[in-house]
Amino acid sequence: MLVLTRKIGEEIIIDGSIRVTITAIQGNKVRLGISAPPEVRIDRAEVHQRMMEFVEPEPALTVGAR
Numbered sequence: 001m002l003v004l005t006r007k008i009g010e011e012i013i014i015d016g017s018i019r020v021t022i023t024a025i026q027g028n029k030v031r032l033g034i035s036a037p038p039e040v041r042i043d044r045a046e047v048h049q050r051m052m053e054f055v056e057p058e059p060a061l062t063v064g065a066r
Helices: 045-052
Strands: 011-014 018-026 029-035
Touching: none
Parallel strands: none
Antiparallel strands: 011 018, 018 029
């Protein structure tokens, strides 16, 4: 895990096209602004986990099966 220190208004760039901006800091909360291409899905971790509970696992491929 990369850990960075940023101030309000500062940004980090991910993969050249995803921009994360620190927009506010209040106590132990940080507000982030995220700009990404429309094909990049952005979810909070708890939302992502909940969605994964409803995804059916893909069947495992068996070598030599037809």
